Amino acid sequence: MSRKTFKIILSYDGTKYFGWQRQEKFLTVQGILEHALFKFFGNDIKTFGAGRTDAGVHAYGQVVSFAADTMIPAKNFKSILNGLLPDDIRVISVSDAPAGLNPRYNVKQKLYRFIICNSPQYYAVYNGRCWHIPEKLDIQKMKEAAKMLSGRHNFYSFSKAGNDTKEYTRTIDSITIKKNGKWLILDFKGKSFLYNMVRRLTAIIVLYGQGQLTADDITKMLETQDRSLVRNTAPPQGLYLVKITYDKRNVSKRYGSDDEGDE
Structure with a gap:
């Protein structure tokens, strides 16, 4: 055998x-x-x-x-x-x-999706599947925040204390936001994410869409390695690991770039 x-x-x-x-x-x-x-x-x-x-x-x-x-x-x-x-x-x-x-x-890219129900009307069948936010969100403002947060940055401020990660620099390939009726779909694409990073990014994008944060606030979060600047974390039930793609040239190798964090 x-x-x-x-x-x-x-x-x-x-x-x-x-x-x-x-x-x-x-x-x-x-x-x-x-x-x-x-x-x-x-x-x-x-x-x-x-x-x-x-x-x-x-x-x-x-x-x-x-x-x-x-x-x-x-x-x-x-x-x-x-x-x-x-x-x-x-x-x-x-x-x-x-x-x-x-x-x-040897991960090439991961796709995480966060689903928000943005409506005063909410049904019990949505429980455990999304983040319910009854107040109207400014989608254009949220897209502005997503653009600021995309790219290569030190995301220490967006990481959870007590993790064993030594390197906090990550590259977010893209953050896209789509609206479909009451539903907001936030897609995060990147090779590697820190623990709780996607949920904290989501929370900051929402706060910016609610007018509770400014562009200067987000810049400070990225430039100042201070976890106290990012106190909010979106709830876990809205987050989905959708797809993982690999570098086919190295797929047979056991060792390579390891994602130390994750959601």
Whole structure:
């Protein structure tokens, strides 16, 4: 029996989970997935996830790898795992992967999406899916803030205290804001994000759209490494890890650029 490496594209509703990463005393997505693999293989299977999403954060396209001694083809694992997983965690696809693949490395770009319900009218079915802001937001002002925050900056002020990150400079490829009726869709694209960074950026963009911040305030946040300047964090339920793309030239390499933070 040969040892094979597999890549999973995973979708999950993060509402009841304490994030992606396994924790001994808490319910996590990684813990549930590894338990499903244990039930099938009869031994512990270690998984590696590309994005360490926080409690309450959702995913359309989390990328996960695992290795196992098996002759079962990759195409069979989707139905097998979905039969062992709860309904709020779904395997979208399973494919063969290079030996030793760790999806945290050699990321080309991640797409995070934040959804806001901007309307006085709010339905209970939206709970856990978005951030409800009843007051009208100035979309053009929000786009101004998004433009200021895009590009390469030291995002120390937007990071959470107590993390183990040593390098706070990140490049945001783009921040786009689209309005569809009551819904505002904020898309953040970049290779790497600090822990809580997208949610803090979202909060600042909203505050700017409410007229509570000025352009000088945002400039100061970027130029002064002072976490006290960014006190607001958008709630986790509006955030989705949508898609991760890789540098195909180096996809077989285990080591490379690692995202130290994430949401």
